[in-house]
Amino acid sequence: MDDAREICESIYKRLWSILDGIQAALLRAENTRIKAHIDEKEIQRLAQFSGGILKTEEQLLNRHLEKQKELWRTTLAEQRRNLESDKGIRLSKTAFHTLLWFFLLPLCYTIISIAYYLSVLFGK
16 A cells, blocks of 8 residues: 555656646746847838738728718718608607697597487487
8 A cells, every 4th residue: 555655656746847847848938039030121022012901901991981972872862852752741749749639639528428418318
């Protein structure tokens, strides 16, 4: 039993030493500095490519804006045409409800009165 315990302890110590080595290697790798050199020609090529990409993006955005403006103009023109072709009176919501109650109350009173007189007439 003691031999098994000693073996387990030695394996445990070896694993921790391996993990410590890995951790130390990772710390060294994190602190490593890499020196790179870029030629002036490569920087100029990169600037040309980025300038071309920017010009292309600008053209695409301008086309998109023109399409949006055209869609907006056609929508507004269609709305104007629809409003101009309508005949009749436009009422706000409150004006409509006011007129509705103005005509609805006398109508209800008339219907109730007729029902009352019919019940009185046939009730005798």
